Amino acid sequence: MQATSNSGDEGVSPQADLPAAEGESLEQMQPGEKAAGSPAYGWMIVRELVETVVLSLVIFLLIRQVVQNYRIENHSMEPSFYEGQFVLVNKVAYWFGEPDRGDVVVFHNPRNTAEDYIKRVIGLPGDMVEVRDQAVLVNGVRLDEKFPHHAILPGEVGGPFRVEDGQLFVMGDNRPNSSDSRVFGPIERTLVVGQAWLRIWPLPQFGVVQHADVLLAVPGGGN
Numbered sequence: 001m002q003a004t005s006n007s008g009d010e011g012v013s014p015q016a017d018l019p020a021a022e023g024e025s026l027e028q029m030q031p032g033e034k035a036a037g038s039p040a041y042g043w044m045i046v047r048e049l050v051e052t053v054v055l056s057l058v059i060f061l062l063i064r065q066v067v068q069n070y071r072i073e074n075h076s077m078e079p080s081f082y083e084g085q086f087v088l089v090n091k092v093a094y095w096f097g098e099p100d101r102g103d104v105v106v107f108h109n110p111r112n113t114a115e116d117y118i119k120r121v122i123g124l125p126g127d128m129v130e131v132r133d134q135a136v137l138v139n140g141v142r143l144d145e146k147f148p149h150h151a152i153l154p155g156e157v158g159g160p161f162r163v164e165d166g167q168l169f170v171m172g173d174n175r176p177n178s179s180d181s182r183v184f185g186p187i188e189r190t191l192v193v194g195q196a197w198l199r200i201w202p203l204p205q206f207g208v209v210q211h212a213d214v215l216l217a218v219p220g221g222g223n
Helices: 039-064
Strands: 002-004 012-014 067-071 086-088 104-109 112-123 128-132 135-138 143-146 158-162 168-173 192-201
Touching: 067 192, 104 168, 112 128, 112 135
Parallel strands: none
Antiparallel strands: 067 086, 086 192, 104 112, 104 192, 112 168, 128 135, 128 158, 135 143
């Protein structure tokens, strides 16, 4: 605030600003600002909420293109996975490569694509898979079962199954309690959703899924 001098000079001299009255604000509302409680202010809040929800939805959809969570609902992969566990599936794992023998994959049930299964890859394109003599044979070589107590049941016979180009032969680790390629044959590669990546629940079992190599016994007894 400026005040005139009492000396009679024509000029003015700067004076100290007068204190503002108690409770009086010195700030001025800037152009475009909305007063709290006004209709315009309310619409601004609504717009910001909508923008936040839309952005969150976009981020969620983008993440779903990369990973997806699944709940294990049966015993077919025991002891690798137990009923009630939750796993994250890497949906981009095979965008630039192909599944390998031993990979744990999630895929659409070829008999009902609305239903998803989790199994281990046993046979690759060009392989011949056969079940007999309480063993799984790939190209005539016996599979070295990692879990002997879940091996093929006595008397079970299946195949031989020829795995064509663009196909995979999959089986559950719990052989006696798994509906897999022994039942519906090799699956089309296009049915694969992705590779099991991370076990997220229960927390004590949290960790990266190990994709154990499927070993084939070497004739003569060695591995």
